[in-house]
Amino acid sequence: MILNSIRLPELPLTDPIPIFLLVLLIILVAPMLNRIKIPHIIGLIIAGMVFGPHGLNVLAKDQSFELFGEVGILYIMFQSGLEVDMNTFRQNSKKGILFGLYTFFLPMIIGTVTSMYILNFDFVTSVLLSSMYASHTLIAYPIVSKMGIAKHRAISITVVGTIITVVGALLVLAVIVARATGEMSAGYWGKFGVGTVIFGIVVFWLIPYITKLFLKLNSDNVAQYIFVLAMVFFASWLAAIVGLEGIIGAFFAGLVLNRLIPSVSPLMNRIEFVGNAIFIPFFLIGIGMMIDLRVFFTGGDALLVAVTMSVVATFTKWLAAWLTEKSCRLTKHEGNLIFGLSNAQAAATLAAVMIGYNLGLLNLNVLNGTIVMILVTCTISSIVTEKAARAIALADVADKESDDRPEVTGQERILVPISNPQTMPQLIELSNLIKDKNNKKAIYALSINSINGEDDERKGKLMESAAKLAASTDSQLTPIVKRDINVANCIVTTAEEYDITDVLVGVHQKSNIVDTFYGNVISSLLKSSDENLIIYGTKHPVSDVKRLVVAVPDKAEFELGFPLWFERVKNIASQLGISVLFFASQRTTAALKEMCGRQKLKNTDFKELESWEDFLIVTQEVRPHDTVIIISARKSTLSYHPLFDKVPYYISKYFTANNFMIIFPQQKERTLHEGELFNPLKIN
Incomplete structure (x- = not known):
């Protein structure tokens, strides 16, 4: 009876x-x-092939898959714009434009010729078919994102080229459709031009302004994520209604929001998680559901069209990547990565084919051939991208290991004493920025409770909030709870106990008019500790920061902690994608330039600060959204200058509207190789 009552699903x-x-x-x-x-x-x-309508027919290609699939492709383009390194993007924009020209015109020319002389299509049909070869979809982008090389220059080149070739293919399709439907007129192109201008104003000015305001006024993580997603789909919808592709709107939305969403932040972590867990897999499964292997057995003409389309699409994309590799002096792996990313044809291509098929410009063989081409190109794209991305990631690791600079990434331990709920989020956020992004266990939070335990509950909730904040960026915070009446002594002993490399503290809040800028705790730390000490004061969210201005004293390169604080500055600049302006003497500038080359810190500028008496030069260069970093020194050290005592005065007089950091370099050998001292004059 029970078995009879069980109904198998239809x-x-x-x-x-x-x-x-x-x-x-x-x-x-x-x-x-x-x-x-x-x-x-x-x-x-x-x-998708196996369980879809052309396989076991378990899953139907219904509206749910259409919806999530469309969201998935938009999400891929949004992430590619959001994760790209803006400095690398600007530096390689010319190379990206060159690749865009190669990857558009080569498929157009070769595709038109082969379609006319091999497939015997007329000129208009051949051009339409070639425009499908020219466009491509970055379906393999999740692979490079997972490998941690999304900021690599090859990705920037590919992304720039993708936008150029997609826009070019879209214009070709628009011309052919307008010609076939009799809508090609000055009015049509006038509307298209006006719509494009409106799109540019909204996306490049209005969306960043509104988003910046919203993120500043609303700290709720869920609300921030929903708002950003709404902006992405608004940009995509606006692009579609003015005659552009939705994926172009999604990409530009990612690009303009790039600076507002740090790569190590709770918001970025949520964006990546939801996309990689739900939307993008739905899109890829939907791609598989479109593929029908029976096309291979429908006849000789269909097979000829399918093979020709697959070969031409793959060869022209490989040729474009190879020419870019040779023209721009890229490595073989970079060329392969560009080819892998740009080879895949997907939903956008099928949509263009359906338009041509409905207009009577393309026949059923081309429609079936497109499905085969999607299978072939997606397979090649994924395999080539995986292999090239892994090779580049391993090469990057090998470069770090072979570099003779002091290693700090594997041993770094950042201690963050927390007691103030107003400054705790900013301190945890900065600790995430200064550490190596691959080190998930570098943050140690210290809560110093009173002896009688009267503040245990409040401090416990604060520690719990700090742990949640770190976890939201995929980092693991190590909580440390101590009882002591001497805060500075507790910090020092904890740093020694846990082998801490950096101590990060907030600015001392003056309790009365005679209180000092540093206060008793920081003053005691300067006398008793040897770790890299960072004092951090905030006025703006880190998403507002556009540049680091670093004032470096003479002889700073001879301090033991020079490589460590430089690494911290480099990590912040890399994570936020911003430039760095160094002020230093000529001798120190030479050491800084060498470190920039060795640690691959780009987009830097240098100005002379020969003497600390000339510090006013720095104040004249600082802009409202700069973060000012002053490299100070403890007394009786090599780079110490008596005028360091005036740093609090400089901060309170000239930098009241800026985020700032005062760094006292490390004074004991903890992160260096045993027996090795950094030699700033050593040239590789």
Whole structure:
């Protein structure tokens, strides 16, 4: 009786519960294919083929997959704009434009010729087909994001080229459709031009302004995520209604929000998590559901069209990447990565084919051939991208290991004493920025409770909030709770106990008119501790920071802690994608330039500060959204200058509207290789 009452579900599934369960299982199992050298992206596409309407017919290509699939492709383009390193993006924009010209015109020319003389299509049909070869989709982008090389120059070059070729292909499609429907007129192009201008104003001016205001006024993480997502889809929708592709709007939304969302922040972590867990896998499964392997057996003409389309699309994209590699003097792996990312044809290509098919410009063989081309190019794209991305990631690791600079990333431990709920979030945020992004366990939070325990509950909640804040950026915070009446002594002993490299503290709040800038605790730390001590004061969110201005005293390069504080400055600049302006003497500038080369800190500028008596030169260069970093020194050290005592005066008089840091370099050998001292005059 019980068995008779059990009803097997009809296929395709219509109940949302088993549908969502199956999709989650597919997303969960797909990464396991990495063990047999198959990229998980291919696993998701294969799953779509197997369970889709052209396979076992378990899942239907219904509106839910259409919705999530569209969101997925927009999400990929949004992330590619959001994660790109803006400094690298600007430095490689010319190379990206060159690649864009190669990857658009080569498929257009070769595709038109092969379509006319091999497939015997007329000129208009050949041009339309070639525009589909020219466009591509960055379906393999999640691979490079997962490998941690999203800020690499090859990615920037590919992204710039993608926008150029997508816009070019879109214009070709628009001209052909307007010609076929009789709408090609001055009025049509006038509307298109005006719409494009409006789109540019809204996306490049209005959206950043509104987003910056919202993020400043609303600190709720969920609300921030929803708002950013709304801006992305608003930009995509606006691009679509003015005649551009939605993916262009999503990419530019990511680009303009790049500076407002630090790469190490709770908001960025949520953006990456939701996209990689739900939206992008749905899109890839949907791609697989479009593929019908029976196309291979529909006849000789269909097979000829499918093979020709697949070969031409792949060859022209490889040729464009190879020419870019040679023209821009890139490495072989970088050329392969550009080819892998730019080879895939996906939903946008199929949409263009459907438009041409409905207008009678393309036949059924081209429609079927497109499905085969999508399968072939997506497979090649995923495999090549995975191999090239892994090679580049390993090369980056090898460069770090072979570099003879002092190693700090693996041993860094940053101690953050917390007691003030107003400054705690900023301190945890900065600790995430100054550490190596791959070190997930570098942050140690210290709570110093009173002896009688009267503040245990308040301090406990503060520590819990700090741990949650660190966890939201995918970092693990180590909580340390002590009882002591001497705060400075407790910090010093804790730093020694846990082998701390950096101590990060907030600015002392003056209690009366005779109180000093540093206060008793920081003054005691300067006398008793040897760690890299960072004093941090904030006026703006880090998303508002546009540049670091670093004042470096003469002989700072001879301090033991020189490489460590430089690493901290480099990490902040890299994470926020901002430039660095150094003020230093000629001798110190030479050491700074060498360190910039060795640690690959780009987008830097140098100005002379020969004597600390000339510090007013620095104040004249500082802008409202600069973060001022003053490298100070403890007394009786090599770079100490008596005028360091005037630093509090400089801060309170000239930098009241700026975020600032005062760094006292490390004075004991903890992160260096045993027996090795940094030699600033050593040239590799």
